[in-house]
Amino acid sequence: MRIEIDRDLCQVHGVCESEAPxxxxxxxxxxxxxxxxxQPDEALRPQVTAAAKYCPTRAIRIIEED
Ligand code: SF4
Numbered sequence: 001m002r003i004e005i006d007r008d009l010c011q012v013h014g015v016c017e018s019e020a021p022x023x024x025x026x027x028x029x030x031x032x033x034x035x036x037x038x039q040p041d042e043a044l045r046p047q048v049t050a051a052a053k054y055c056p057t058r059a060i061r062i063i064e065e066d
Contacts, residue, residue, distance in 0.1 A: 002039050002063040003048065007032045009059035016055055020047035033059075 003023070010032045016024035017033070023044060025034045040048055052060040 001042075001045065001048070002065055003035055003037075004061040004063055005033060005035060006059045006061070009057040011057050011059075013056050016051035016060060019051040019054060020044065023048055024051060039065075 012026050012030060012032060014026040017026045023035065023037050023040050025036055027034060037044070048060075048062060052058075052062055
């Protein structure tokens with residue numbers, strides 16, 4: 001899986017960091033989220049899925065790759 005962020009939608013709420021701190025970081029005063037791992041291991045899928053689900057602006061997309 002690969003993570004895509006729609007940076008026009010991201011409003012740095014930080015929900016993603018709360019749900020998946022190994023993958024997302026929202027630095028103070030940043031204009032957009034930082035993705036630490038763009039292609040996370042399957043073990044991180046529950047956290048990444050929750051982050052995408054609860055992101056208030058639905059800025060996180062999970063792309064499935066073969
Ligand atoms: S939860 Fe969504 S809007 Fe908030 S920082 Fe993460 S990607 Fe951006």
